[in-house]
Amino acid sequence: MNPIISADDLAAELAGEQPPVLLDVRYQLGGPHGRDAYDAGHIPGAVFIDLDAELASPPGIDGRHPLPDVGVFGAAMRRAGVSAGTPVVTYDAAQGWGAARAWWLLRWAGHGSVRVLDGGLAAWEGPLESKAPEPTEGDFAPEPGALPLLTADSAAALARSGVLLDARAPERYRGEVEPIDPVAGHIPGAVSAPTSENVDEHGRFLPAARLASRFAALGAEAGTEVGVYCGSGVSGAHQAVALELAGFTPALYAGSWSQWTQDPARPVATGPDRG
Template sequence: MNPIISASELLAATAGPARPVLLDVRWQLGGPDLRAEYEAGHVPGAVYVDLDRELAGPPGAGGRHPLPDPEAFGAVMRRAGVGRETPVVVYDGGLGWAAARAWWLLRWTGHEDVRVLDGGLGAWVAAGGALSAEIPSPAEGDFKPSPGAVGLLDAEGAAELARAGVLLDARAGERYRGDVEPIDPVGGHIPGALSAPTTDNVGDDRRFLPAPELAARFSALGADGARPVGVYCGSGVSGAHEVLALAVAGVPAALYAGSWSEWCSDPSRPVATGPDPQ
């Protein structure tokens, strides 16, 4: 199944008998939460999900956005109406990172029918989709998380993959090189990782590049499916978007959820700087 859905496809799906559960995951790094924007207008029937509180655990040694407790995540999804067999479509304000985080968590916990709206809310509006200020009260879903359905890396696994497979760093190039580090206390990258900014996976309209173009981009980085592939970013949000782009290209990849914010919290872990992987 294609992990993304176009706005025109979503318009047709919401008008059909098998209407998907819709999750609005608008988010801004550093806050505030965007619930007010959701309440002012969202895709009709969509339920708001807060990334910082509901798609992540408390920040700490596991990074700025560690994985949420699976049972707590499952409760959030059930309240939103997510069932084991229910199609789910996730969207955000257009950047795609937050929606991809929700997509990845649902996939990791075993949901098989979840897609991200390509281009986010802006694409929906551009396609003629209506907005609603009505807050829905969906029936309780029956989704029960079963973690482990897709690849997850810890720090040791990421280090090993950088040596024996392909580990992609989804952050901006200047953060990978260590030229600047506006968020975490240490700049640089995991030794052996390759710079692959997730922003290069989309066009000016924030929609994903065609699958053949994504496949060519990742193949040039060695991520063609012949070796295991992993991705990390700052805190496991934009990295999920790169995992999604790889899925569009047909390349399975694991996510290092703790990402750089976890890696650099331990001073014993090595740090590389500059444009070269090592």
């Protein structure tokens, strides 16, 4: 299934016989809480999902955004009206990271019909509403494991045996700056692949062929085992969307750099090379 949907196609589906469940996952690292923006105006019918509280566990030794408790995640999805056979569309208003996190979690938990609104809320030209909907409770029961997941050890191994992409900004990969985590640098063997290069100037994903060419230049060709990580597993999910568009089923290291650096024994590489 195509992991993205255009704003025009979304409008058509919302007017159809089986409209998708809409999840508003507005999130900005270090920014204001997305609930206020949601209350000010959202796509009609969209339910707000709190990334920190419902799409992640509290920060700790597993990183800044560990995978959520399955019970908490399932309850949030059912509250939003998600059922096993109901299509779901996620969106946010920034880089697409929050929407991609919800997309990845639903796919990982066994939901087969999830898409990200390409270009986010900025691409939507229809009306907005401020009233929160009251959807009928869904029946979605998460069954984790439908998408591959990496641990710190398997991420380290994949960086040598396949291709492990680092979705963070290039300067963080090189170790020149680290505004969030305690150590700067990257996992040895990982390849720099910032999410900003997956999209055009409007925040829409590049065509599949261009994405495939991009990843091939980074060493990810047909048949290659590919993984991705970022700072805390959020922007890495956005990279996973781009990789799926390009024809891959990537493994996500959800703990990412924020978990890797919790263990001082783990090696760290710096500079532009894989290390």
